[in-house]
Amino acid sequence: MDLGLRGRHAIVTGGSLGIGKAIARELAREGADVAIVARTKDRLEATARELAAETGRRVIPLVADVTSRAQVDAMVAQAAGQLGSLHILVNSGSPPGGSATATGPIEAVVDEDLLHDFDVKYVGALRCARAAIPFMKEQGWGRIINISGLNARNAGNLSGGARNTSLVHLTKTLAVQLGRHGITVNCIHPGITRTERTPRLLAPGPPSSASPPTTSRSATSPTIPLAGTRSGAWWTRPRSPT
Amino acid sequence: MVDAAEIAYLTVFLASDKAWAVTGELVVATGGAGRSVYY
Numbered sequence: 001m002d003l004g005l006r007g008r009h010a011i012v013t014g015g016s017l018g019i020g021k022a023i024a025r026e027l028a029r030e031g032a033d034v035a036i037v038a039r040t041k042d043r044l045e046a047t048a049r050e051l052a053a054e055t056g057r058r059v060i061p062l063v064a065d066v067t068s069r070a071q072v073d074a075m076v077a078q079a080a081g082q083l084g085s086l087h088i089l090v091n092s093g094s095p096p097g098g099s100a101t102a103t104g105p106i107e108a109v110v111d112e113d114l115l116h117d118f119d120v121k122y123v124g125a126l127r128c129a130r131a132a133i134p135f136m137k138e139q140g141w142g143r144i145i146n147i148s149g150l151n152a153r154n155a156g157n158l159s160g161g162a163r164n165t166s167l168v169h170l171t172k173t174l175a176v177q178l179g180r181h182g183i184t185v186n187c188i189h190p191g192i193t194r195t196e197r198t199p200r201l202l203a204p205g206p207p208s209s210a211s212p213p214t215t216s217r218s219a220t221s222p223t224i225p226l227a228g229t230r231s232g233a234w235w236t237r238p239r240s241p242t
Numbered sequence: 243m244v245d246a247a248e249i250a251y252l253t254v255f256l257a258s259d260k261a262w263a264v265t266g267e268l269v270v271a272t273g274g275a276g277r278s279v280y281y
Contacts, residue, residue, distance in 0.1 A: 019249050019250070022245075023254070030254055176266065186256045187269070189272070191272030
């Protein structure tokens, strides 16, 4: 199946590492040119060089903070200018989970940190979409994909879970508003996902019987990890059904 | 555990011409974690 992505132009926020980087890589592998966006210049430029060398596509590093409307507007205009047009926006520009000071008992929540979490993930996605939509409308074709997270469905996180739910609302509302312009808007909930950060995050205290994964699951196991969320053992591979 | 590349494969499909019929949707990509039923 030809996905028809050759010659498309994309923006991926959070594209310097983690899920965003993986998405930028696959878009480029499918033939798209990609602008990757993050706040940290050095890492962003290193990722752009790495992905461009790997895929042979244009991968442009653009430094921007998604909590600033001015920076987002300038970044999107620059991406569209350098790439020639803009077809795809992937909002992946947020660290997972939410601030430590905004995810515990309500008495301990620091309002400013909670608001900042929403400012990055929810309003950040809104800002990027608002800036990108005029370019998509111009050609009557666009794709917006919001990377949210499964803790939207699990009570207990007043920041990370709540803002993930807010992205689902943003997704449907934009889909309703933009469908007549040929623009689709969808949302993905990843669960616990292995990235290059995973070994470090697991380091503090995995059970002695388990070791952090270092290779792709698909390379090591054909098993779908249905049982992968048992507390304290979520990175172990489930047993085969008997 | 699901690998970031697998989130990327799904994203790339949704970004493609072939995903025209899918919009306003939420797609869960966790390898089937959890036991809740959504309907």
